[in-house]
Amino acid sequence: MSFYSEYVENVEKKKSQKKTAAIPHEKIPEEPAQAAPAPPDLPAGVGYQQTDLTDIIEIRNVHQSYDDGKIKVFEGLNFLIEDKPDQGQFISILGTSGCGKSTILRYISGLQKPTSGEVLLHGKPRTDKDRVGMVFQQYSSLPWYTVYENVELALKYKNIPKAERKDKVMQMIELMGLAGHEGKYAQYPSLSGGQLQRVAIARSLVAQPDILLMDEPFGALDIKTRLDMQDLLAKIWLEIHPTIIFVTHDISEAVYLGDDIFVMKSKPGEFVYHHHVKLPLYREREMKYTPYFNDLVRQIEGEMLDLEGKFGKKEG
Numbered sequence: 001m002s003f004y005s006e007y008v009e010n011v012e013k014k015k016s017q018k019k020t021a022a023i024p025h026e027k028i029p030e031e032p033a034q035a036a037p038a039p040p041d042l043p044a045g046v047g048y049q050q051t052d053l054t055d056i057i058e059i060r061n062v063h064q065s066y067d068d069g070k071i072k073v074f075e076g077l078n079f080l081i082e083d084k085p086d087q088g089q090f091i092s093i094l095g096t097s098g099c100g101k102s103t104i105l106r107y108i109s110g111l112q113k114p115t116s117g118e119v120l121l122h123g124k125p126r127t128d129k130d131r132v133g134m135v136f137q138q139y140s141s142l143p144w145y146t147v148y149e150n151v152e153l154a155l156k157y158k159n160i161p162k163a164e165r166k167d168k169v170m171q172m173i174e175l176m177g178l179a180g181h182e183g184k185y186a187q188y189p190s191l192s193g194g195q196l197q198r199v200a201i202a203r204s205l206v207a208q209p210d211i212l213l214m215d216e217p218f219g220a221l222d223i224k225t226r227l228d229m230q231d232l233l234a235k236i237w238l239e240i241h242p243t244i245i246f247v248t249h250d251i252s253e254a255v256y257l258g259d260d261i262f263v264m265k266s267k268p269g270e271f272v273y274h275h276h277v278k279l280p281l282y283r284e285r286e287m288k289y290t291p292y293f294n295d296l297v298r299q300i301e302g303e304m305l306d307l308e309g310k311f312g313k314k315e316g
Contacts, residue, residue, distance in 0.1 A: 053082035055123050056089065056243050057108055057211065062117030064103060064269075073100045074114070075268040081243060084259075087281065088241035092248060092258030094300065096307050100269030101247045105213045108245065109134045121211070130211075133204030133242075137216040139196040141186035141203070147173065148182040150199050154207040172206040177232065194225035201233070205240065214246045218253070227285070230256060234283040251300050255293060256283060263300065265307045273303050 059079040065072045077100075081089055095101050106112035107119045109132050121130045141150045151172055155165045173182050176198040184190045186199050197217055204212055214233075218226045234257055237244055248254050254261050255277060263273035275296065279287055287293055 057081040058120040092254035095264030099264040099266035133209040143187035
């Protein structure tokens with residue numbers, strides 16, 4: 001089946017599901033989910049909760065230090081993400097400054113190796129063959145390339161035939177709302193900040209990665225563009241089902257997008273709270289005005305403020 005056929009089939013399936021599976025607001029829980037404790041018979045830390053599902057990402061007993069061990073970021077960090085069949089995972093990570101959120105993404109992407117410990121993808125040590133995409137806060141598109149050439153890049157490196165590349169690139173450009181801009185250079189002011197981030201996301205998704213890492217991708221955008229990008233990302237995740245690890249400082253954004261939320265403390269970095277978001281998988285902005293949504297935002301805000309008070313002022 002072609003990329004386009006798969007995409008269309010997915011869209012039609014989701015359209016029918018929206019009519020039957022979207023939960024009305026009155027069915028959204030009135031009380032926020034409680035933070036889940038770590039099971040006593042598994043590695044320490046809220047980030048490690050193993051079930052019978054297939055493992056996608058595992059960070060096992062990781063230590064990270066700098067300056068000959070004087071600065072310690074992680075001391076025995078454990079983190080596990082499992083597969084949810086026909087759904088994928090959308091994990092939001094929040095945390096205090098310096099807790100190592102971005103470092104975890106660099107481990108998974110292969111940009112950094114821990115001082116000690118293991119990083120496993122699909123139960124095996126990470127290799128360059130693993131399909132992992134990454135989107136940064138800074139605009140990472142190549143400004144001397146057009147939108148089309150930027151999106152095409154990953155497929156070119158994979159030696160995908162030119163005709164097949166063209167089909168996939170144009171389908172992804174259309175999906176990202178960039179149709180008509182493919183011939184423009186990926187730079188400001190030819191494109192807005194939101195459009196530049198759409199190019200980066202399109203470039204990461206066109207090769208159909210199993211895992212998409214996003215490090216505060218909307219942090220530099222104005223509020224309207226940021227809200228639009230949240231809606232777009234929620235729609236894409238529902239249609240394509242990758243595993244997304246999304247780092248943000250925005251609690252409301254984490255709740256709106258995430259299926260699960262993990263909160264970290266610093267010095268050393270560790271997962272201390274986990275919330276499963278009891279909202280329908282299909283997200284719409286009206287959900288932000290429900291009691292459940294706002295109670296959960298307030299609960300996590302309280303947890304974050306508590307962590308800042310306990311761990312935010314330590315030296316090291």
